[in-house]
Amino acid sequence: PIVFEQRTEREVAVLALLKKAFDELPPESDNPMMNIMAQVMGGDLSDYRDMIMSESPGALPIKLDIFRQYSMYGTEDATEGEGLAKYMSKNTPAKYGLSAMAMAAVSSGKDGANVVMSKYMPELTQGKLFCYCITEPGAGTNTHKVSTVAVDEGDHFRLNGQKTFISAADTAFYMAVIARVEVDGKKGSVGTFVLEADTDGISMTKLDIAALGDPQFTVHFDDVILPKSALVGEKASKSGASGISESVFYTLNLERIMIGLGAIKVGQESLQRAVKKAKQVQPFGPLLGESAAVKQQLAKLTLQYELTNLALKKAGVAFDNRENPKTVGMFSNMAKYLASTFADQASDVALQLYGVEGLDKEADDIGGLCQVGRVLRTVPINNEMVLNFLAENLMGLPKSYQV
Ligand SMILES: Cc1cc2nc3c(=O)[nH]c(=O)nc-3n(C[C@H](O)[C@H](O)[C@H](O)COP(=O)(O)OP(=O)(O)OC[C@H]3O[C@@H](n4cnc5c(N)ncnc54)[C@H](O)[C@@H]3O)c2cc1C
Numbered sequence: 001p002i003v004f005e006q007r008t009e010r011e012v013a014v015l016a017l018l019k020k021a022f023d024e025l026p027p028e029s030d031n032p033m034m035n036i037m038a039q040v041m042g043g044d045l046s047d048y049r050d051m052i053m054s055e056s057p058g059a060l061p062i063k064l065d066i067f068r069q070y071s072m073y074g075t076e077d078a079t080e081g082e083g084l085a086k087y088m089s090k091n092t093p094a095k096y097g098l099s100a101m102a103m104a105a106v107s108s109g110k111d112g113a114n115v116v117m118s119k120y121m122p123e124l125t126q127g128k129l130f131c132y133c134i135t136e137p138g139a140g141t142n143t144h145k146v147s148t149v150a151v152d153e154g155d156h157f158r159l160n161g162q163k164t165f166i167s168a169a170d171t172a173f174y175m176a177v178i179a180r181v182e183v184d185g186k187k188g189s190v191g192t193f194v195l196e197a198d199t200d201g202i203s204m205t206k207l208d209i210a211a212l213g214d215p216q217f218t219v220h221f222d223d224v225i226l227p228k229s230a231l232v233g234e235k236a237s238k239s240g241a242s243g244i245s246e247s248v249f250y251t252l253n254l255e256r257i258m259i260g261l262g263a264i265k266v267g268q269e270s271l272q273r274a275v276k277k278a279k280q281v282q283p284f285g286p287l288l289g290e291s292a293a294v295k296q297q298l299a300k301l302t303l304q305y306e307l308t309n310l311a312l313k314k315a316g317v318a319f320d321n322r323e324n325p326k327t328v329g330m331f332s333n334m335a336k337y338l339a340s341t342f343a344d345q346a347s348d349v350a351l352q353l354y355g356v357e358g359l360d361k362e363a364d365d366i367g368g369l370c371q372v373g374r375v376l377r378t379v380p381i382n383n384e385m386v387l388n389f390l391a392e393n394l395m396g397l398p399k400s401y402q403v
Pocket of ligand 1: 131132133135139140141166167168216375378379380381383385388401
């Protein structure tokens with residue numbers, strides 16, 4: 001287990017809080033958050049030690065997610081032969097990432113870190129989780145087109161609109177909703193609102209999506225009345241169509257890193273299985289792994305794995321140190337691109353080596369890994385827009401699309 005010889009006061013406070021909550025829980029509890037925390041306190045997190053020890057307020061959300069990665073995707077639990085896809089759907093890990101994103105939005109504002117520590121962290125340990133609502137039927141990656149609106153009516157906001165593909169909306173206690181503020185009939189900037197999921201005027205319809213993890217919903221907001229304090233986090237520097245709050249960028253950067261952490265595990269699992277098959281299968285005499293073409297393909301994937309891991313760590317540290325959002329955006333976009341490409345390519349190679357056996361859900365379910373790997377190229381941001389972002393921001397090339 002990791003030795004916290006350099007614990008800061010803040011670390012001591014967080015761990016004491018979690019330990020107290022854990023100690024007070026009945027031993028037979030199946031509260032998943034508690035199980036995570038138990039593993040965190042006894043688990044081996046040495047790889048991400050620097051990030052975990054960071055004192056920055058922004059460190060909290062990413063810590064939450066690293067806990068999630070280690071306790072839920074950790075190699076100890078994902079036993080050989082148990083499909084990661086099956087494993088993911090059983091444990092619905094996305095829920096914790098969604099809460100981490102909401103915490104990132106809250107902690108981006110003045111005093112936000114204290115609110116996270118004093119209010120939301122204890123509540124998260126009681127299982128009061130978040131869903132995160134940004135996608136709309138007409139606004140996928142393009143957040144500038146968000147049409148959900150929060151009209152400023154003096155002492156409250158009135159929220160109207162619709163969000164879709166919202167994971168785990170049915171079990172969320174809170175919702176973090178991205179909406180455009182409107183004042184005196186004029187369009188303002190896009191910001192993050194936190195509301196309780198059982199507030200009057202909220203309804204939802206379950207979607208029938210062939211995806212893994214938590215179920216998705218379309219969520220409707222009809223004349224939902226919110227206190228002014230529901231608008232959280234850093235405000236936008238510009239208003240109107242071009243103004244998107246820093247809280248949104250901060251959160252989306254974190255999401256890219258978290259999705260990258262999930263994607264690298266999908267790729268790693270796929271690669272391990274591909275190597276296993278290359279050493280086992282000999283359809284026409286020689287082992288598949290004896291072929292130079294197969295060996296070199298697997299070696300290239302190993303290179304991709306190492307590069308992706310470095311990129312993820314770099315992005316995580318930049319996020320935690322609250323570097324300039326553009327810098328964090330650059331590294332988190334790179335990490336997301338590399339990780340999703342690695343997941344997609346490694347699962348494809350694994351399926352190639354398995355042949356049809358890879359489609360057997362009861363065996364290694366390589367088909368499931370391929371599905372996740374492919375979806376990750378589009379979600380939560382499509383890889384084409386990642387490349388556009390890099391070309392425009394690193395090389396100063398002009399925009400080739402309209403927002
Ligand atoms: C399992 C799952 C869970 C999800 N959970 C949530 C959730 O909890 N909350 C939430 O808010 N959303 C959620 N989403 C939605 C997800 O964030 C969106 O799907 C994502 O933002 C992409 O939007 P889109 O699918 O509309 O595609 P878009 O980004 O709108 O793109 C549509 C197509 O156009 C292509 N494209 C786009 N721009 C370009 C370009 N410039 N050049 C070339 N091609 C381009 C894309 O590659 C894609 O094929 C979830 C989705 C899935 C699948």
